[in-house]
Amino acid sequence: MQSKGSNYHRNAKPGLLFRSSISALMLCTIAAMASFYVAGRLWQDAENRVYLGKELDRITGQGKSSISVDDTLKIIGCREQQKKLTALEMELAAARQEGFVSNHLSTTKTTSKNQPLVVIGVLTGFGRKNNREVIRKAWMTTGEALRKMEDQKGVIARFVIGRSANRGDSLDRGVDIENRNYNDFFILDSHVEATEELPKKTKLFFAHAAERWEAEYYAKVNDDVYVNIDALGSTLAAHLDNPRVYIGCMKSGEVFSEQGQKWYEPDWWKFGDGKTYFRHASGEMFVISKALARFVSINRSILRTYAFDDVSTGSWFIGLDVKHIDDKKFCCSSWSTVVLQEVYAQVHNPGWLDTYTAEIFMGGNLTAT
Secondary structure (H helix, E strand, O other), rough: OHHHHHHHHHHHHHHHHHHHHHHHHHHHHHHHHHHEEEEEEEHHHHHHHHHHHHHHHHOOOOOOOOHHHHHHHHHHHHHHHHHHHHHHHHHHHHOOOOOOOOOHHOOOEEEEOOOOOOOEEEEHHHHHOHHHHHHHHHOOOOOOHHHHHHHHHOOOEEEEEOOOOOOHHHHHHHHHHHHHEEEOOEEEEEOOEEEEEEEEHHHHHHHHHHEEEEOEEEEEEEOOOOHHHHHHHHHOOOOOOOEEEEEEEEEEOOOEEOOOOEEOOOOOHHHHOOOOOOEEEEEEEEEEHHHHHHHHHOOOOOOOOOOOOHHHHHHOOOOOOOEEEOOHHHOHHHHHHHHHHHHHHHOOOHHHHHHHOOOEEEOOOOOOO
């Protein structure tokens, strides 16, 4: 008995068997081609990964950089700016430790074998020649004696004046002639002389004096004040161990808010409801140390001024670590008006002056008669 299957193969037609063989062959061929295709793609993907890896290395710096020349210059420029910024920050930190010292000042200052003790700026103006003559004969001296005072006592004294609003007029020419005769002026060419500009003039004196001379102290004096140089030197020498001192006849006083008053302060509202000035040195004469003078020089463009130079100067140091020294020898009340009026007439008699200067450090209102 034959099975059903064997009977099926015997009964199958030859054409059907041929077609089945072709179908199997085509399937094998297609499978082979598919295998080659897949292998090729895998090989190509591997090559692409190698290529991309090399490109990544090249872009990230392990090979030749693809950054443009302009980009390179920008990077170099940024690095240079960063170096400069770092250097400036280091310089600023060092300056703060040394008391507001700025290295750029050293390029403009005059050098001397012995550092001066004090630079005295006698603030004067046009039409004050008689006052200057009194001061020259009373304590500032002239010519070779002025140079000896600088060399032997370390005291540099100069009359401080600006320029006329009409630059080059007879007022300017008169000062230039006087300066050629005595060589004792410190002329602020950028400052225009005006009574209301006195606070700015004081600020410019400290700023430019700190740049021109490297002294321990800088003093502002009015041109009607008598100064005992020896007493001044002894007083200042006692404070050399304190780098930031502000010395003078300290006061506060009322702030006058009504326009037309003698001591009217336009910015009166800034001093509070009490209308009282903060502590500051009287304007006839005061002294600041080297560190404070350099602070003024560095920050001159942002230090504001008020109606009066003594108040303005005091305001600059409110937020600083500064020692205020109230010294009554800086108060003009030390001298009587009668004595002051006689100084000019007696100035040619040094013995007469010595009877007063032996005890008195400073007096005010030297009046030319």
